Amino acid sequence: MSSSTERSRTAGTDQADRSAVSTGSYVYGIVPTDVELDDARGVGDPPGRVKLVRHGEIAALVSEVATNRPLGRPQDLKAHQQLLDAAAAEVPVLPLRFGAVMADEESVVDELLAPHHEAFLAGLKELEGRAEYVIKGRYVEQALLAEVFAENAEAVGLRQEIVGKPEDATWDARIRLGEVINQSVEAKRDADTSAMVEALVPRCVAIAMREPTHEQDAVHLAVLVETSRQDELEQALDEFARQWEGRVDLRLIGPMAAYDFVMTPQQEQEGE
Amino acid sequence: MTIVQPSGGGAAGRSSSSSSGLADVIDTILDKGLVIDAFVRVSLVGIELLTIDVRIVVASVDTYLRFAEAANRLDLSQTGQKGLPDLIQDMTEGGSRKKVKGATQGALDAAGEKLRDFIGGSDEEEEEESVPRRRRRGED
Incomplete structure (x- = not known):
């Protein structure tokens, strides 16, 4: 289903690039879908608001980030780790390495969550209580x-x-x-x-x-x-x-x- | 708080950190964790190089020279020729404990420095700690 949306999305952003800031979805990690998220700030300047992108029984912790600016200030590194560690203290989390950015929330679902749903779910079960x-x-x-x-x-x-x-x-x-x-x-x-x-x-x-x-x-x-x-x-x-x-x-x-x-x-x- | 702080105990010499320093963060999140397939991932300025740049090289000539200089400074007559732990302890409590902490701090600062240099940013607010909390629905 993605080939047509893929094309139109690319065409759209090509034009938008010149006028507006280009953004991507920064992905922190994978958690079970039945997780509640309090107000949390992530990487970027100003820090992006962290949200859950759900698919089936799993969800990704993501925030919007500008892709045309360098990321990696000490605050960014800490924001990434603090979010994941706080999550890990309460629920199973599969952490991603720092710096994972995808085109948008749709591709987080189509290209990350959907294709690996079973593997991620199995991983989360193994981490339960650990x-x-x-x-x-x-x-x-x-x-x-x-x-x-x-x-x-x-x-x-x-x-x-x-x-x-x-x-x-x-x-x-x-x-x-x-x-x-x-x-x-x-x-x-x-x-x-x-x-x-x-x-x-x-x-x-x-x-x-x-x-x-x-x-x-x-x-x-x-x-x-x-x-x-x-x-x-x-x-x-x-x-x-x-x-x-x-x-x-x-x-x-x-x-x-x-x-x-x-x-x-x-x-x-x-x-x- | 991300950390469940243990009762504390009388633990000699072990500290439980409730938050990790920048060097710890770098060891962990630039080097470990799941990696998204390169084709799926959107490239982001600066990250790849950063990963390589912050590695600390162990066992180089610099290391040798540093050990040699430390040995040069070491006053063996005060630590006891045989290196008896009992005799050493007084010294380490006083002088070296501080020194070791200092050295660690130096490494942290250096890492921070390097990061900043690298990305050209100059913000210094490293201690900002806004830890999100999250609860699992249906958890009793």
């Missing part, structure tokens, strides 16, 4: 280095070579020292991450390893958890926090939408 949490741990620098020097004689020797000397006179030793330290840190990260994963497996539906985002990252995990078991997750992390006190700063972020646990078939084929 949410994602992100665990971030970062090594405390002084404690980390002290550990490394206590364990690694080469590092101690290299450090003696550079201490108090200017950078350009000790370049090679510095690079080597940094490399040795980095290797130690990687080994610690692997060991600490494994220990945490092992402890969390019985408490989680799924665990996804995330790449470190900083050289002093100790752990970076996304976990999918039954929201009713959030306190168990917290207890487990408190245990690690005690064990690692002064060594690793731990943070638990969530509940949030299950960004790390939704995948399109294409993404799955690409590997991982």
Whole structure:
């Protein structure tokens, strides 16, 4: 049914482009259709009003956005995540990656909701009562280095070579020292991450390893958890926090939408 | 509030964030989540490049040099030659805890900076938090 409407729509916008602002439908995520939406503002400047575009048993969270202006200010990123995380705290949500814009609400239905209705619905059912949490741990620098020097004689020797000397006179030793330290840190990260994963497996539906985002990252995990078991997750992390006190700063972020646990078939084929 | 804040407990060292910083947001929503088929999607200025630009490179020469400099500054006599955790703790409570926080904050700012540079915007109101609420019909 879309081929004729498609053509007329395109013809229409070509003319409109010159005179008016061109807009698209920014899509945040997919939720069950029986969701109520309070007044919510989304991305864009001024922020677009968020609404539901329904089809069958699912609905898309969308807002109108100007397509001829860059999007991606910190406020836009936060608006995207806040909307989805607030939704995820109460209902199942399939989050879309930031920046998904479709031509209009009609194409949201015809090209996104209708063709994937069954898959999205199945995904939402799986997420019922579950949410994602992100665990971030970062090594405390002084404690980390002290550990490394206590364990690694080469590092101690290299450090003696550079201490108090200017950078350009000790370049090679510095690079080597940094490399040795980095290797130690990687080994610690692997060991600490494994220990945490092992402890969390019985408490989680799924665990996804995330790449470190900083050289002093100790752990970076996304976990999918039954929201009713959030306190168990917290207890487990408190245990690690005690064990690692002064060594690793731990943070638990969530509940949030299950960004790390939704995948399109294409993404799955690409590997991982 | 997006976050169900736990009872708090006496948890040493672990903080539960009720809102995530910009760096956390970037890690998450630019990198994860469902992707709409490229043919269906309307292109939007700036997004693709942004995704690549904000990645933080781990284990580069810069990393090595930074570790080396940190080692250079480290006063081993104060932390104890053997790196005994007990001895270290006093120090970390005082000085390094702050430093680590500072470094993290720096990364956040840098990320924000980069984003702003990139898109040419200059608005700084990052702390705006209008969280929508939504209820499910028929939920008891």
